Amino acid sequence: MSKGDGLVRSRFYLLDDNEVEWEGKPCVRFWGVDEKGARICILSNLIMPYGYFLPNQQDDLETIRQKVIEDKKHFPGIISVSIETKKHLGQECKVLKITCATSDVRSGYSKELQKLVGKGEGFENDLRLPVRYMADLMLTPCGWNECETDKIKLDGAEGYDAYVASTAPKSVADDTVPTLRILAFYTLTVGEKGSAKPESDPIRAIALATTSGKSATLVSEKDDVKVLKDFVEFVKGYDPDIIVGFQTNTQDWLYLIQRSKAVKFKLAVGRDSSEPHTSVYGHVSVAGRANLDLFDVASGIPEVKVKTLENVAKYLQLDSAVKFTTFEEWDRSSLWAEESGRRKLIENASMSAQASLELARETMIFPMQLSALTGLPLDQVMAAATGFRVDSYLIRKAHQIGELIPGRNEQPYFTYRGAIVLEPKTGLHDDVAVLDFASMYPTLMEKYNLSPDTFIKPGESVPEDSVFIIPEVNHRFKTKPDGLYKTVLATLIHERLSIKALLKGASPKSTGYKVLKERERALKVITNACYGYAGWAGARWHVREVAESAAALGRETITKTITKAESLGLSIIYGDTDSLFVKNERAKVKQLLDWVEDELGLEIRVEREYRRVMFTEAMKRYAGLLPDDSLDIVGLEVVRGDWSDIARQVQEEVLGKILRDQSLEEAVEAVKATIRKLQKGKVPLADLTIRKTLTKPIEKYVVRTPHVEVAKRLMKEGWTLTVGDKVAYVITKGPGKLFQKAKPSSQVKPEDVDREYYLENQVKPAAMRILERFGVSEGQLET
């Protein structure tokens, strides 16, 4: 490579970043799209890897500094050591900043320093260089950034311009999104026996679809090397910025990677012609492009119980959903065996790619907004668990205020008391209002300055008038200065409010509306996760007392509100954590709301109004009729993914007849009709299938349950099942325990079904859960 044309100002929409070595130095490579729509890559080694060391207070930093610089044997690869002022848990402190020549020596010096000075603590040496850059410079992924650059020629750079940053990049406020090229793909594999194995089973087809309309279905003729080759050609030719698919991180990419290895093919799909690799949070990383698995987006739609592309597409009413069918892997080999089946599979492959593309278009704004908010690159943000999204957000905020970023040392864990749930008043209630505290925990955390850096340890003395003492648990927090959580939550809450205000004035059809809406959602997600994050042992800023205090304040809040409601003569029907269900006497409700706002200083709203609502004796399970005549069903079998459809349907019918039509008779009739259908064998297998998730590796189970036994059987037959997979089974006739009667749904014939089980253990319990509240006995369901 050679230095080129001199300085230019580059403004770029940041899509991806990664660490590389360049000119012998650790360096970050930013990938993005510039204002003219050119794809660009910017190299920067303006920040070298570094971390901090906080020694004991009495230690003389200058002496230690000298020792570290001179002792090359114990401290290799250190470029410079300086003394800086930072904050640790809100207290100003002097620390050593240790800058390293390479990333790999970073974690070693802390231990050496501890040996040298006896005590002390290392900070920030676990942050990878791209994270370092993003936080130090507050760069925005899925947002615009700019810097002075020097154009360079980079060997093998095709389709993009390469630069070296000569000034530090910085974020630019600009909500526009450039036109991005999205590629959706689907890989068709067929197993000879059981799941397809990359060592022996070729890729049968790869279907591709793009936002520009260009599409292809690459079908394997003799061997699949040609398909792999054409796939790479297609990717390079189209040069996508974003690659999407469904379950690509766990299926397609893994198969492509392993298959390529098996046939010794270089899967050079990266912008730098590198191969994809599995990276943090278990996602697959493709250099220069954002690889997004839409399955992770679908995980955020709880209404869809079985997360297949087909179900998600149907739920979102995508165009491609109309003709879509899911061909499960056990159906594929017989289909592939003959010409018409083959055609169907290939046709469906191209529809899958098409559906993924539509799904991406429909849902991508949220991931992009969450990426911009948290600072995690687009390909990581949806793969990362909630805790890591908050972690990323806090790292950036902490850096901004000069607070040292602690490591993630897993600490011993203690649980604590949580929220209050009230025993419901059972039966039917007309005209009920549901009152809800707005963002209760975040608000309480902000109000009482609950934070790791304001928490006063037991025994520590402080002036009494500058302390919040939390009821019941007696934890103490400084009223001043603002803690990290307060600072962060105040920003999040404030920003969310201002977006809400903007949304009120905007037309839902305007271009910016959806972006704002999704940004608002991203803010809400992060705001609401802060409480749980504080109580999570894996959190960098985990302090159990913070979460415990928020919960205690929540209990106090709801208890006081209940007392007030009762004194106003409002009948309380139910309540959970931050909600109260009361008889909708509007004048009294208004009085209560005003009281909460005036006396407690918290916002409370009428969240919903039920024309009618019913409770069983159980908490967290009820059903209500909304003003628009729709049913709101909570916690009951209808909304549970681990009951058969037949049971869920009959319960929903019963609830409809009772709440909407107010006819107990019709409800009973509906159940009888279902029972007759079941007894006649007229209920399709699909409605009898029960699905449960494998939540741990199969060998970790200590109890034999239907879904685990079925999973074991399938695995023995050569099917691949992993944690997170749903196991579909049907209970069949025969002797023994339930787990012995459960068979994989794909292997059950209609005549094998144990109708008695479905009658006694699915349909009747689901129906009776509701009906027994109204005096119906099981005998009355006899047909």
Added chain:
DNA sequence: GCTCGTTGCTTACCT
């Protein structure tokens, strides 16, 4: 060896 009540594993839900 069987029945019956209790315990605990397991999943999925609610806020």
Added chain:
DNA sequence: ACAGGTAAGCAACGAGCG
């Protein structure tokens, strides 16, 4: 791999039983 609180089904266990 954000928290705790809850329901519910079923397997496993142990006591009682001539």
